[in-house]
Amino acid sequence: MYKYSDFDAAFIAERNRQFRGQVDRRVAGSLTEDEFKPLRLMNGLYLQLHAYMLRVAVPYGTLNGTQMRQFAHIADTWDKGYGHFTTRQNIQFNWPTLSDVPDILDALADVQMHAIQTSGNTIRNVTADHFAGAAADEIADPRPVAELIRQWSTDHPEFQFMPRKFKVAITGSENDRAVIKAHDIGLRIVEQNDVLGFEVIVGGGLGRTPMIGKTLVEFLPREDLLPYLEAVVSVWNEIGRRDNKYKARIKITVHEHGIDAIRELVAARFAETKQEFAGVDMSYLAQFEDAFSEPVYSNRPVDAYDLAYSNDPVFRSWADTNLTAHRAEGYSIATISLKAHGQTPGDATSEQMRVMASLAERFGHNELRVSHEQNIILPHVHLAELPQIHAELSQIGLATANIGLISDIIACPGMDYCALATARSIPIAQEIATRFDELKLEHDIGHLQIKISGCINACGHHHVGHIGILGLDRAGVESYQITLGGDATETAAIGERAGPGFSATKIVPAIERLVLAYLDLRQSDDETFLETYRRLGLAPFKAALYPEAKAHAA
Amino acid sequence: MPRPYLPKVITANALIEGDVVYMTAKGMWSRCMRDAEILNDEADAQIRLIDASAQSDDVVGVYLSDVAQGPNGAEPVHFREEFRRTGPSNYLHGKQEGQAHV
Numbered sequence: 087m088y089k090y091s092d093f094d095a096a097f098i099a100e101r102n103r104q105f106r107g108q109v110d111r112r113v114a115g116s117l118t119e120d121e122f123k124p125l126r127l128m129n130g131l132y133l134q135l136h137a138y139m140l141r142v143a144v145p146y147g148t149l150n151g152t153q154m155r156q157f158a159h160i161a162d163t164w165d166k167g168y169g170h171f172t173t174r175q176n177i178q179f180n181w182p183t184l185s186d187v188p189d190i191l192d193a194l195a196d197v198q199m200h201a202i203q204t205s206g207n208t209i210r211n212v213t214a215d216h217f218a219g220a221a222a223d224e225i226a227d228p229r230p231v232a233e234l235i236r237q238w239s240t241d242h243p244e245f246q247f248m249p250r251k252f253k254v255a256i257t258g259s260e261n262d263r264a265v266i267k268a269h270d271i272g273l274r275i276v277e278q279n280d281v282l283g284f285e286v287i288v289g290g291g292l293g294r295t296p297m298i299g300k301t302l303v304e305f306l307p308r309e310d311l312l313p314y315l316e317a318v319v320s321v322w323n324e325i326g327r328r329d330n331k332y333k334a335r336i337k338i339t340v341h342e343h344g345i346d347a348i349r350e351l352v353a354a355r356f357a358e359t360k361q362e363f364a365g366v367d368m369s370y371l372a373q374f375e376d377a378f379s380e381p382v383y384s385n386r387p388v389d390a391y392d393l394a395y396s397n398d399p400v401f402r403s404w405a406d407t408n409l410t411a412h413r414a415e416g417y418s419i420a421t422i423s424l425k426a427h428g429q430t431p432g433d434a435t436s437e438q439m440r441v442m443a444s445l446a447e448r449f450g451h452n453e454l455r456v457s458h459e460q461n462i463i464l465p466h467v468h469l470a471e472l473p474q475i476h477a478e479l480s481q482i483g484l485a486t487a488n489i490g491l492i493s494d495i496i497a498c499p500g501m502d503y504c505a506l507a508t509a510r511s512i513p514i515a516q517e518i519a520t521r522f523d524e525l526k527l528e529h530d531i532g533h534l535q536i537k538i539s540g541c542i543n544a545c546g547h548h549h550v551g552h553i554g555i556l557g558l559d560r561a562g563v564e565s566y567q568i569t570l571g572g573d574a575t576e577t578a579a580i581g582e583r584a585g586p587g588f589s590a591t592k593i594v595p596a597i598e599r600l601v602l603a604y605l606d607l608r609q610s611d612d613e614t615f616l617e618t619y620r621r622l623g624l625a626p627f628k629a630a631l632y633p634e635a636k637a638h639a640a
Numbered sequence: 641m642p643r644p645y646l647p648k649v650i651t652a653n654a655l656i657e658g659d660v661v662y663m664t665a666k667g668m669w670s671r672c673m674r675d676a677e678i679l680n681d682e683a684d685a686q687i688r689l690i691d692a693s694a695q696s697d698d699v700v701g702v703y704l705s706d707v708a709q710g711p712n713g714a715e716p717v718h719f720r721e722e723f724r725r726t727g728p729s730n731y732l733h734g735k736q737e738g739q740a741h742v
Contacts, residue, residue, distance in 0.1 A: 115697040136734040137658035502728035
């Protein structure tokens with residue numbers, strides 16, 4: 087993992103010192119809220135519905151045991167004993183008081199973390215494939231590049247007052263687990279004639295105007311990455327719309343100007359930026375590649391795994407659902423579900439955090455990941471250790487075997503916490519998970535992603551859920567709109583609206599009708615919900631959702 | 641036709657904790673909606689809002705919120721305000737936590 091240099095540590099300490107002074111002046115009354123608000127947002131501090139919320143960056147979703155323990159310590163000392171992992175691979179604390187935040191930031195600095203650029207119209211925390219450096223299908227680990235982008239974009243003087251926020255995601259695999267086509271810039275490491283480079287995708291995004299990103303360049307040489315990114319952001323910073331917040335994101339700029347015009351503008355700007363990078367970025371990248379070198383794997387028997395797999399059906403179910411192929415023989419990637427049925431998606435208690443930290447330290451080369459799907463990952467675990475890991479997770483409510491299944495729901499905080507929300511998300515997720523657990527159907531249903539957002543800004547990625555749910559305020563009542571057929575992977579697609587919304591009490595039965603219809607419609611047990619939807623289209627699902635309309639027509 | 645005026649309360653978030661607060665008839669901030677002064681006159685509400693907004697050392701984001709007169713004082717008319725006065729629905733945190741200790 088990357089370790090702070092003296093420069094990094096001094097930079098963070100100075101920022102924290104400044105923010106402590108700003109908080110003091112706000113509390114003393116010498117700064118007004120209008121003056122203070124941009125300063126707190128620069129440091130990740132929001133004021134939400136019931137309290138402040140501190141959003142802490144987990145760089146490209148990677149953290150170690152010490153950092154996870156510190157989250158537990160922060161949760162116990164200054165919050166309510168838990169944290170919320172988000173779809174941006176970050177963690178949010180929902181209940182800090184303003185006067186405690188400087189201490190929290192110092193505690194984060196102690197473990198080389200911060201909350202800078204987790205808000206505001208800046209380049210946000212770069213997100214990455216949560217299986218980076220471990221996945222069997224990977225061309226190269228994207229995290230050294232993600233770290234390079236982080237260092238370039240942090241406090242970048244040209245990019246502190248942009249038209250809107252800007253989000254970059256990166257993957258090193260053909261199979262996209264980082265939703266790169268729904269980011270302002272998506273990067274995919276590609277190989278051409280044995281040389282590594284990047285496919286650069288631009289103009290994706292969800293929110294009010296969902297769009298799938300378009301390829302700006304199919305193969306960008308590695309050494310051109312930063313000057314090219316600088317050119318893209320610079321072009322948008324200049325021509326992006328500042329007259330209308332809803333038209334300010336680069337997806338609208340690309341849409342209005344066309345990808346070819348943007349490509350030409352970027353090429354012209356790149357001719358300038360390329361001159362300004364004298365190759366120092368590549369020497370940094372080489373350092374970061376060393377920092378992210380692969381763990382030393384051991385060659386051990388896997389009998390303990392085989393034995394548990396044959397004898398313990400609970401372990402077997404978890405292994406079948408929550409493990410992913412690792413590139414090293416005898417190893418596996420284990421996903422820890424933060425989606426126990428009926429619990430809040432993405433929440434972990436301090437006690438659970440400490441168990442995950444301990445497992446990473448003892449069995450996982452001290453590495454943890456946060457996925458955009460709001461789960462935690464042990465990326466490098468030996469198969470022989472898995473029975474022990476599973477046993478310890480079971481004791482603390484973290485052994486739910488549901489990764490990729492209907493109860494592995496993404497949900498934004500919604501109106502239970504968020505000041506922007508138009509409806510609640512969390513209770514809908516809780517009820518759907520509880521209902522399908524009661525029906526004992528979720529393993530039969532198989533791979534099915536439900537994603538729930540509590541407003542049009544789409545933090546819950548509802549547009550790219552196989553089933554998307556969007557909570558709205560319709561004449562003073564919570565109303566939930568369903569979209570179908572969305573896809574968050576390399577075959578990314580925006581879901582199609584199914585019809586009128588459902589009330590909070592009718593949305594869960596509607597989802598149940600929809601899923602039962604799928605079970606009737608699928609050609610075989612192997613045909614996923616998304617495959618059935620693609621084969622048959624909206625009509626049969628719509629009929630299941632709105633039986634009264636069908637009765638009317640008959 | 642102009643919409644009929646609905647009774648209002650003045651609400652905000654406390655500066656330090658961020659907790660939802662309401663303006664009382666004595667011009668103090670209370671954490672409890674039933675302590676809120678109900679403003680039945682539009683012009684009066686606007687003046688009271690200006691006064692309340694001036695207290696920026698104690699609170700953030702002052703605004704007028706529609707209410708109905710209930711048996712125990714103001715009642716929210718919109719679900720957002722219901723959540724603000726109650727707290728989140730997934731845990732008994734915020735105001736519910738306080739009430740659990742009463």
